[in-house]
Amino acid sequence: MSVHLTDHTPSELGRNLRWLAGVVAALAIWVGLYSQLNPFSEWAVSALSIDAHSRAGDAIGFFLYEAPKVLLLLAIIVFAMGVVRSFFSPERTRAMLAGNREGVGNVAAAGLGIVTPFCSCSAVPLFIGFVSAGVPLGVTFSFLIAAPMVNEVALGLLFALLGWKIALTYLAFGLAVAIVAGWVIGRLHLEHWLEDWVRNVRAGTADVPSAKLDMVDRIRAGLDAVRDIIGRVWPWMLVGIGAGAAIHGYAPADLLASIMGRDAWWSVPAAVVLGIPMYSNAAGIIPVVEALIDKGAALGTVLAFMMSVIALSLPEMIILRKVLTAKLIAVFVGVVGTGILAVGFLFNALFT
Numbered sequence: 001m002s003v004h005l006t007d008h009t010p011s012e013l014g015r016n017l018r019w020l021a022g023v024v025a026a027l028a029i030w031v032g033l034y035s036q037l038n039p040f041s042e043w044a045v046s047a048l049s050i051d052a053h054s055r056a057g058d059a060i061g062f063f064l065y066e067a068p069k070v071l072l073l074l075a076i077i078v079f080a081m082g083v084v085r086s087f088f089s090p091e092r093t094r095a096m097l098a099g100n101r102e103g104v105g106n107v108a109a110a111g112l113g114i115v116t117p118f119c120s121c122s123a124v125p126l127f128i129g130f131v132s133a134g135v136p137l138g139v140t141f142s143f144l145i146a147a148p149m150v151n152e153v154a155l156g157l158l159f160a161l162l163g164w165k166i167a168l169t170y171l172a173f174g175l176a177v178a179i180v181a182g183w184v185i186g187r188l189h190l191e192h193w194l195e196d197w198v199r200n201v202r203a204g205t206a207d208v209p210s211a212k213l214d215m216v217d218r219i220r221a222g223l224d225a226v227r228d229i230i231g232r233v234w235p236w237m238l239v240g241i242g243a244g245a246a247i248h249g250y251a252p253a254d255l256l257a258s259i260m261g262r263d264a265w266w267s268v269p270a271a272v273v274l275g276i277p278m279y280s281n282a283a284g285i286i287p288v289v290e291a292l293i294d295k296g297a298a299l300g301t302v303l304a305f306m307m308s309v310i311a312l313s314l315p316e317m318i319i320l321r322k323v324l325t326a327k328l329i330a331v332f333v334g335v336v337g338t339g340i341l342a343v344g345f346l347f348n349a350l351f352t
Helices: 010-035 037-047 055-085 090-097 099-114 120-132 137-149 152-162 164-187 196-203 215-250 253-260 267-275 282-294 299-311 314-320 326-350
Strands: none
Touching: 010 037, 010 055, 010 215, 037 055, 055 120, 055 215, 099 137, 099 164, 120 137, 137 164, 137 299, 152 164, 164 299, 164 326, 215 314, 253 267, 253 299, 267 299, 267 326, 282 299, 299 326, 314 326
């Protein structure tokens, strides 16, 4: 049952309006902060008297941009998911997406990933929200894979730099990896490999039926979720983004080009292994892809490297470790890595 302000007494109406005004004000502040992330990072680097184009300046600027961005995204997404969970219990959410609907859920989650231009670490907040809300694990992984790997930024840049055939083929293969990998992980039923606190959140249900909660109760549910989840994961996020910033500023591009340019069967798996410790978003890695191809690297090998950088980055794994056990992370890397290897070999075969 929806909440109508006219159903309340004047005092309750005033209370609801004050809380609603507070949410609107907080959202305005959030938008203002988010819009200033890039100017802030540029100003901070210049204030440190560091050359913004140096490796140190690139790494520091990357961290000062990504760290607040990811935390801001986490805050608003977890708040929204907390409010949504006040309407739907985890059991009801699982029932809506489980069983024979899970395959459809994987497709829907991967499709959602296309229109969300997030890097891997930025997609993690929404992944955490999905998991804590009780969405099937395989469906959440389909989103986590597709969001950074197959989005309009990646497709637009691939189209502009490499042509529509490569962009369309990448879209098809990238979606296939996200959907199939998520479905496989879902079929393995590895929910017991989530961290205990996540399983407790998924299993928890409200003592008061949703129909008895008013607007203030739902807002408080969202705020409680923000305090709980951000309080648990923020140190891991900062460590992960810090690792990504260091790698972003000091990655050995010449070595990568020499390895991926070799005509050997092991070049694709080597590119995937090299890509995992890296960290970048689609906009940042595609110019590197173009440069590597210009230096003679095989297309499939380079795209496998690109997929591993933005779907299996080490910083992402560090952040996910707060939510997933090491066993589940290993399964995720194994399943997705296998799909990426297949894409690399297929691209090399199709685009000689």
